[in-house]
Amino acid sequence: MLDFVAAFERGGAVLWMLQFTTLRHSPLEAINALIRGCLLEERLGENVFTFVPKSGAPQALKWTFHNGLGLVFVAVYQKTLSLLYVDELLTSVKDEFVGVYKPGQRGYKQFDDNGGATSGQAKKGSTAASGNGKASGDVDADDDTAVGRKPMSNGAAGHTSEGSAGGEDGDTSAAEDGTRAFDVSKLPKGVAARGRGARGRPGTAPTGGKTDTSSKKKEDTAPKKKARNWNSLGLPSGKMDAPTRIDYTEEGDGPNGMSDGVSASASATEDEGVPAAVSRMDVEEEDYDDDELDEEQLNNGAAPGRGGAAVAAPAKKGLLASFVSSLAMNVVGKSALSRTDVEPALAEMKRKLMERNVAEEIAEQVCDSVGRGLEGQRLASFTGVASFVRSAFEEALSGILNKRAVDVLMEINKSQVRGKPYVIVFCGVNGVGKSTNLAKIAYWLGGHGKKVMIAACDTFRAGAVEQLKTHCAKLRVPLYERGYEKDPAKVAFEAIRQAERDGQHVVLVDTAGRMQDNQPLMRALSNLIAVNNPNLVLFVGEALVGNDAVDQLTKFNKALSDLAPTAAVAAAGGGPSARGGTDGAALARRHGGVIDGIVLTKFDTIDDKVGAALSMVYTSGAPVMFVGCGQTYVDLKKLNVKSVVKSLLK
Amino acid sequence: MADLPELLAQPEVQIAILVVAATILLLLVLRIATGRKRGTAVLLVGPCNAGKTTLFYRLKDGTTALGTVASMQENDGYAQVRNDKGRVAGQLRILDLPGHPRLRSKMEQYLKDASAVVLVIDSADITPNKTEAAEDLFEVLTHPAIARRRVPVLLACNKADLETQAHSVDFCRRTIEKQLDAMRKTRQALGGDAGRALSALGKADKPLSLASLRSPISSASISAEKGEVGEVVSFLAKLL
Numbered sequence: 001m002l003d004f005v006a007a008f009e010r011g012g013a014v015l016w017m018l019q020f021t022t023l024r025h026s027p028l029e030a031i032n033a034l035i036r037g038c039l040l041e042e043r044l045g046e047n048v049f050t051f052v053p054k055s056g057a058p059q060a061l062k063w064t065f066h067n068g069l070g071l072v073f074v075a076v077y078q079k080t081l082s083l084l085y086v087d088e089l090l091t092s093v094k095d096e097f098v099g100v101y102k103p104g105q106r107g108y109k110q111f112d113d114n115g116g117a118t119s120g121q122a123k124k125g126s127t128a129a130s131g132n133g134k135a136s137g138d139v140d141a142d143d144d145t146a147v148g149r150k151p152m153s154n155g156a157a158g159h160t161s162e163g164s165a166g167g168e169d170g171d172t173s174a175a176e177d178g179t180r181a182f183d184v185s186k187l188p189k190g191v192a193a194r195g196r197g198a199r200g201r202p203g204t205a206p207t208g209g210k211t212d213t214s215s216k217k218k219e220d221t222a223p224k225k226k227a228r229n230w231n232s233l234g235l236p237s238g239k240m241d242a243p244t245r246i247d248y249t250e251e252g253d254g255p256n257g258m259s260d261g262v263s264a265s266a267s268a269t270e271d272e273g274v275p276a277a278v279s280r281m282d283v284e285e286e287d288y289d290d291d292e293l294d295e296e297q298l299n300n301g302a303a304p305g306r307g308g309a310a311v312a313a314p315a316k317k318g319l320l321a322s323f324v325s326s327l328a329m330n331v332v333g334k335s336a337l338s339r340t341d342v343e344p345a346l347a348e349m350k351r352k353l354m355e356r357n358v359a360e361e362i363a364e365q366v367c368d369s370v371g372r373g374l375e376g377q378r379l380a381s382f383t384g385v386a387s388f389v390r391s392a393f394e395e396a397l398s399g400i401l402n403k404r405a406v407d408v409l410m411e412i413n414k415s416q417v418r419g420k421p422y423v424i425v426f427c428g429v430n431g432v433g434k435s436t437n438l439a440k441i442a443y444w445l446g447g448h449g450k451k452v453m454i455a456a457c458d459t460f461r462a463g464a465v466e467q468l469k470t471h472c473a474k475l476r477v478p479l480y481e482r483g484y485e486k487d488p489a490k491v492a493f494e495a496i497r498q499a500e501r502d503g504q505h506v507v508l509v510d511t512a513g514r515m516q517d518n519q520p521l522m523r524a525l526s527n528l529i530a531v532n533n534p535n536l537v538l539f540v541g542e543a544l545v546g547n548d549a550v551d552q553l554t555k556f557n558k559a560l561s562d563l564a565p566t567a568a569v570a571a572a573g574g575g576p577s578a579r580g581g582t583d584g585a586a587l588a589r590r591h592g593g594v595i596d597g598i599v600l601t602k603f604d605t606i607d608d609k610v611g612a613a614l615s616m617v618y619t620s621g622a623p624v625m626f627v628g629c630g631q632t633y634v635d636l637k638k639l640n641v642k643s644v645v646k647s648l649l650k
Numbered sequence: 651m652a653d654l655p656e657l658l659a660q661p662e663v664q665i666a667i668l669v670v671a672a673t674i675l676l677l678l679v680l681r682i683a684t685g686r687k688r689g690t691a692v693l694l695v696g697p698c699n700a701g702k703t704t705l706f707y708r709l710k711d712g713t714t715a716l717g718t719v720a721s722m723q724e725n726d727g728y729a730q731v732r733n734d735k736g737r738v739a740g741q742l743r744i745l746d747l748p749g750h751p752r753l754r755s756k757m758e759q760y761l762k763d764a765s766a767v768v769l770v771i772d773s774a775d776i777t778p779n780k781t782e783a784a785e786d787l788f789e790v791l792t793h794p795a796i797a798r799r800r801v802p803v804l805l806a807c808n809k810a811d812l813e814t815q816a817h818s819v820d821f822c823r824r825t826i827e828k829q830l831d832a833m834r835k836t837r838q839a840l841g842g843d844a845g846r847a848l849s850a851l852g853k854a855d856k857p858l859s860l861a862s863l864r865s866p867i868s869s870a871s872i873s874a875e876k877g878e879v880g881e882v883v884s885f886l887a888k889l890l
């Protein structure tokens with residue numbers, strides 16, 4: 001049954017809400033989950049969002065925007081029901097509400113009291129849907145009043161009545177709106193039957209009675225505290241410590257020009273003693289301000305025609321004509337943007353993103369989502385569509401990439417206080433540079449006075465242990481290995497115990513590279529994670545990867561949460577503090593994933609094709625925590641979101 | 651109005667429009683150049699769900715109406731500030747910024763123009779949110795403009811009405827102080843942040859103390875929902 005319908009501002013103020021059922025949790029909880037898990041994640045393309053309350057059945061949420069006024073309308077219903085009228089209901093609520101909306105006014109009590117058809121019909125919809133009616137027959141009368149009062153909502157009312165027509169009554173109301181009616185016979189059997197059963201007999205629960213319920217809703221829904229932890233990205237962790245910039249300064253004085261790959265880095269280490277150089281993680285970026293300047297220039301440059309002309313016009317007489325036309329367009333004839341206005345600009349953006357190696361489906365979803373956000377907005381004066389769209393993309397992309405990441409050093413300090421080693425597991429497909437980047441991170445941690453131990457849990461690929469041995473000798477950190485043939489989960493377990501005895505601060509667990517489709521190996525990995533409960537799981541991925549990025553991350557995340565023994569699943573799903581036992585060490589796993597962060601490798605080889613960063617972050621919901629950008633130990637950086645966004649939109 | 655395009659095509663009209671546009675541009679430039687000194691708005695910042703939007707509407711309208719959901723956008727408005735005799739002493743622009751991490755990057759640009767900052771925290775939920783709260787405070791205090799102008803900061807411990815769960819102001823303040831101190835160390839370890847005024851947090855070798863920082867930091871216990879926001883109002887009144 002329909003649980004409730006609400007209208008709120010993007011700023012957060014709830015303007016109107018009509019509740020049809022009593023819920024055990026605050027209805028706002030579902031909306032908050034929607035906002036945080038979907039609307040703010042540039043996932044507007046999905047049109048249903050599922051909210052699973054702590055107690056009670058999952059709810060489905062549908063929404064629609066009025067971008068011009070900055071309003072959002074949401075309808076919430078039990079997931080198990082397939083309500084067919086929700087979309088139309090939302091549209092008609094929106095249309096009607098926009099009519100009475102005044103910016104600044106809060107509370108639209110009159111809207112649900114005499115709000116006419118929509119709320120009436122919404123009530124009816126829910127009454128009908130709840131399907132506990134008995135008497136029929138007054139269907140028509142009911143419909144008539146609804147329709148008579150506000151013809152606008154005809155469509156939705158039509159639905160309800162059509163449902164009844166399809167049912168046993170077969171009355172005439174279907175004819176009245178036949179063109180818009182659903183073809184019940186086309187629906188899957190169960191749904192159609194339910195629809196019929198539910199809608200066949202509306203009009204029982206008297207609408208008046210319902211009004212009472214709805215005015216009582218205030219008490220029912222008085223927001224409860226504690227109602228807030230679900231998706232709240234309860235991640236009390238450090239966004240600011242999120243790697244936010246890349247440093248392009250050539251710092252590395254280690255040997256360059258080594259041949260590619262893992263063996264090369266092993267040999268790189270041979271040339272140096274424990275290097276004295278500072279990891280590039282720690283070097284301040286110098287071009288911070290230039291960045292901003294450039295961006296502004298770029299912005300202006302990117303606004304072709306109108307935007308650019310508007311700025312230049314006062315100076316140059318020759319541009320007068322285009323200036324005037326820009327005025328006519330932007331000041332005089334300023335109207336809300338429609339999908340068709342922005343379509344060309346969106347297509348252009350999508351092409352650009354894919355050119356930068358963003359996976360196709362991600363580019364598609366992001367463009368779609370930004371497009372939805374743009375519809376109905378008005379151009380600011382002196383801006384062209386292209387630059388308007390561009391700035392929307394800029395905001396969306398930096399929003400996606402600016403993820404809160406754990407402040408690893410701080411978390412390690414915390415573990416240290418507790419006398420427990422901080423455990424980081426590295427996973428990924430073959431040949432992406434797991435061991436190399438693990439060594440870089442070991443080096444970086446060592447530079448900050450952390451005692452690091454490396455656990456060789458790649459008991460699969462020949463030579464893996466030896467490779468780590470070389471790294472460890474160079475870095476002078478202890479290696480825990482038990483050769484090959486051993487169960488990696490066990491090796492990791494023993495390594496952690498050993499580290500605890502020796503008073504090590506951090507254990508870095510290297511695992512075998514595996515293809516995402518290799519079920520047995522994936523199971524082994526999820527077992528390793530389940531058994532050892534690491535504080536941080538890092539996914540190592542190549543910046544070179546294109547469309548495969550999505551597949552890799554989805555499957556890793558899925559495998560890790562699905563294949564894990566049940567106890568571990570419970571732990572992983574049991575809230576932010578379940579795993580690792582530290583408050584805030586683990587991030588909220590929005591998509592049921594387990595991966596906490598991404599290490600992006602070979603970033604130096606990709607020029608401006610930085611798309612993999614976007615694909616990976618968007619798919620996994622995890623931040624890029626480290627960027628590997630070269631062959632030496634110092635070549636480890638933070639992700640510079642600004643410059644990545646710039647490259648993406650260049 | 652149908653012949654607008656023709657009208658616009660006449661040179662006189664074009665020139666007139668041009669003159670008007672140039673004047674507006676000039677005025678805008680002047681405003682931006684002069685209005686930047688003292689800061690124009692009071693910012694409400696803090697973690698998600700702390701009660702910023704609730705406080706915003708409490709200050710602006712005196713009610714919180716139907717409640718709030720997570721903000722996706724900033725709220726901007728004017729609050730009438732009453733003095734202790736209950737008379738309206740003036741009005742201030744207040745800006746409620748969304749607490750969601752994805753939208754936090756906006757804070758930077760608003761801080762340039764802040765006349766005061768109210769950091770709203772949920773005193774019943776301080777422990778899981780302390781990192782975020784401290785980060786916000788870090789970002790505020792180390793912003794060059796804030797550090798330079800000694801912008802006053804109020805630590806508003808909200809939801810004091812939840813008596814059994816709410817922590818005392820003192821506890822909140824100390825928790826955040828400690829967190830900020832820990833954060834400052836690792837932040838320096840991470841190579842500092844370019845363009846941040848880390849010196850605003852005091853000497854690195856001494857433990858951080860909120861009381862001795864350049865910006866005056868006061869704290870208050872409030873309940874935005876129940877309307878107990880007197881301490882915020884008197885904080886605002888001092889700005890007038």
Ligand SMILES: Nc1nc2c(ncn2[C@@H]2O[C@H](COP(=O)(O)OP(=O)(O)OP(=O)(O)O)[C@@H](O)[C@H]2O)c(=O)[nH]1
Nearest residue numbers: 699700701702703704718720721749809873874875
């Ligand atoms: N008990 C109690 N609850 C409050 C108080 N102030 C706010 N709340 C509740 O806290 C929740 C969040 O309030 P908001 O004002 O939306 O929080 P916010 O800081 O704007 O959150 P974001 O927009 O996500 O950053 C709402 O459910 C409020 O009802 C208070 O003083 N006491």
Ligand SMILES: [Mg+2]
Nearest residue numbers: 012703720721
């Ligand atoms: Mg808010």
